[in-house]
Amino acid sequence: MTTRQVDPVGVLLGLVVPLLCAVAVLVLTRSWLPRLPGEIATHWSGTAPDSFGPPMTSAWTAALLIVLVGGGCCAIAALAQAQLLMRRYMLAIGLGVTGTITALFLAGLAGQLDTTDATQAALEGRPAVLGMWAGVAVGWFGGRLLRDGRERKAATAAPDPSLPRGRAELPIVEQVGTGAGTTAGLSLLVLIPALVVCGATQSWWPLGLIAPVGLLVLGLLRYTVVVDADGIRVSNLATDALGYDLDEIVGAKVTETRPFQDWGGWGLRAKGGKRYGLVTRTGPAVVVTTASGHEFTVTATRAEEMAGAINTLADAR
Structure with a gap:
């Protein structure tokens, strides 16, 4: 019996989508070059930028991270005979990473348009949270379309x-x-450190990044x-x-x-x-x-x- 080796849905979501996000980062950065300073803020310590670099160099770094980290996580979704549950979870996590990096970089870039002093650039966490949630949602609900290609x-x-x-x-x-009580206890182990980080940064967005990953992990318990x-x-x-x-x-x-x-x-x-x-x-x-x-x-x-x-x-x- 011939079995499917490659899942078309997995190829589209696990390989093509991260690649398109990486291309979007490069294309938008190139199109915005006339409106960007010679060096842009690329890293922040707290709320103040502490590292700078040429826009296209930074864009290539972000694109490689999207392809290697985000795409690397969810590429297994394309392998039809791999364990279906693992493919779905890795797709959701990989697209969550892809969405976070893409949204965070483009939002940081947009915030520096028509400016001359990158030292005043602000780090906005909301786009990263939206990117994470959007990526996880696309990965999880798209993962429901994956099919088990094992031999029957x-x-x-x-x-x-x-x-x-x-x-x-x-x-x-x-x-x-796990029972409901154990699941609730483990949820607190995830929630409390997230709230500590939010207090330290005086912002809610770290909780927004941790929550979808925590939900996926807790889902593996029942x-x-x-x-x-x-x-x-x-x-x-x-x-x-x-x-x-x-x-x-x-x-x-x-x-x-x-x-x-x-x-x-x-x-x-x-x-x-x-x-x-x-x-x-x-x-x-x-x-x-x-x-x-x-x-x-x-x-x-x-x-x-x-x-x-x-x-x-x-x-x-």
Whole structure:
């Protein structure tokens, strides 16, 4: 079966968009040269500029940062067979960085138009915040259009008779990950340092930069696992992150697993070429294998019920 290697949406958002932002920085700087001082402010210490340079040199530096840092983060979105959730998160982060650098540089440049003394240039944080939020929003909602290009192969036989069977009222839905209290506590660990930085700078904009990244990180702490007549899937922040269709499932079993000892960490993990795990606690887990050789482990209190339902559905298939 031929599988997709490149995701067109990932190419557009992860490669083309950062490149266009870099080109926009260079073109606008070139067009504004007659209205800019010979050297522009390029770095600020607090609210006062402390570093200066020629406009086009600064523009090339900003363009390279956009391509190498922003584009480098979200380029993985173009790889169709890479883990879908990772591609979505890296796309959102990469475009957030791209939007921040682009907006901050162009706003700083615009603030120095028709001036002769760059030492008086002010640093405005609002454009950077708007650029960050716009980039993250485009990356996250655009990332919903990404498609999983992994190999899919139809199962040709019923699950092994020794595997558990059982009928359950479908769908079986379970929330896994941190509880509401833990999530709130971790949110404070992000919020308090951000407020300290805001107090030190006497401005709100550092909070505006930290908040979207904090939301993405906290989103990695909670998942929803659903088993239904279509198979098994995992969603995160109301978006499907990983899924296996019923017609490709060879079977499901129950095992005991430990996140750090068995998987080297907590959350959505990869181990080897085709082994994936959503491991958020020590205890029972359902292990789903597919005809293409994938093995997916997810810790769940209803692991026995999930495995039985999957095997029963596969028998009927």
